[in-house]
Amino acid sequence: MPDHVEVHMILAERLITAIDDLDLAGRPVMLHASLRSFGTAIAGGADTLLNALLKRGCSVMVPAFTEPQFSLPAPVGMRPANNGFDYAAMPCETILPQGPAYSADCGLINPHLGTLPAVLVGRVDAERGRHPLNSFAAVGPRAAELIDVQSPDDVYGPIRELADRDGAILLVGVGLNRMTALHLAEQRSGRRLFRRWARGEDGEVRMVEVGSCSEGFPRLEPVLSRLARTTVVGASRWRAYPARQVLAAATAAIAADQDITRCPDAQCVRCRDAIAGGPADL
Numbered sequence: 001m002p003d004h005v006e007v008h009m010i011l012a013e014r015l016i017t018a019i020d021d022l023d024l025a026g027r028p029v030m031l032h033a034s035l036r037s038f039g040t041a042i043a044g045g046a047d048t049l050l051n052a053l054l055k056r057g058c059s060v061m062v063p064a065f066t067e068p069q070f071s072l073p074a075p076v077g078m079r080p081a082n083n084g085f086d087y088a089a090m091p092c093e094t095i096l097p098q099g100p101a102y103s104a105d106c107g108l109i110n111p112h113l114g115t116l117p118a119v120l121v122g123r124v125d126a127e128r129g130r131h132p133l134n135s136f137a138a139v140g141p142r143a144a145e146l147i148d149v150q151s152p153d154d155v156y157g158p159i160r161e162l163a164d165r166d167g168a169i170l171l172v173g174v175g176l177n178r179m180t181a182l183h184l185a186e187q188r189s190g191r192r193l194f195r196r197w198a199r200g201e202d203g204e205v206r207m208v209e210v211g212s213c214s215e216g217f218p219r220l221e222p223v224l225s226r227l228a229r230t231t232v233v234g235a236s237r238w239r240a241y242p243a244r245q246v247l248a249a250a251t252a253a254i255a256a257d258q259d260i261t262r263c264p265d266a267q268c269v270r271c272r273d274a275i276a277g278g279p280a281d282l
Helices: 010-022 048-057 117-122 143-147 155-162 182-188 219-229 243-256 269-275
Strands: 028-033 059-063 134-141 170-171 194-199 205-208 231-234 237-241
Touching: 010 048, 010 231, 028 048, 048 059, 048 117, 048 231, 059 117, 059 143, 117 134, 134 143, 134 155, 155 243, 170 243, 182 243, 194 219, 194 269, 219 237, 219 243, 237 243
Parallel strands: 028 059, 028 170
Antiparallel strands: 059 134, 170 237, 194 205, 231 237
């Protein structure tokens, strides 16, 4: 590559320096990243960022959600109150559509998650969880250990495993509204997760648990900012948080003030119902 092109791109060496600045080497990392945040291209794109983390001995985990592809309407008689959903807009009788069952090798991902999760899922060595709507995927030396704990009945097992293994949460040019781990803090604070329905790997329709609205999570900034280590790459601000401490601090803050996660939308049904404690028992 000509020198005059290199100076206008971010190279792998700069990414590795940032990883070392944040003391991430050798640790499992939950990564949320906006490639646009760099303000200029990374030479090699998302793969270069993933490879930089892998080169420093990290295992990299991302959300690999598939609600648009595999979510089913709630069956009749399975529509609990406070479930983050307006059932008034649904017909009284619901015929469940036919369609493919979720499988860990489906290769699909919610396009709103961005480029990097899609690239990771497409890697031949990627491990992916078995939750049909909110799977996680990982690469690296501990990928299987992180992902194998997830099941359709344990959506946030990989995040719990990340914390137990002294893992970190890395936000690359994104805010706390992208920190999926905070849904586990919500659950630990006493909230019940929302119930949704999907066709599992065996083809059977089953109920699974998913998280709530995350647009109010930036209100936890005063609680979590002291835990962050920061650096800047190009125009991208990186923040690395210790997962175990983040979960403990966020859990305590939400338990003390359930309203702290309310998003700016006063009509948000998911925030309303999560703050009320989540769905009623079926």
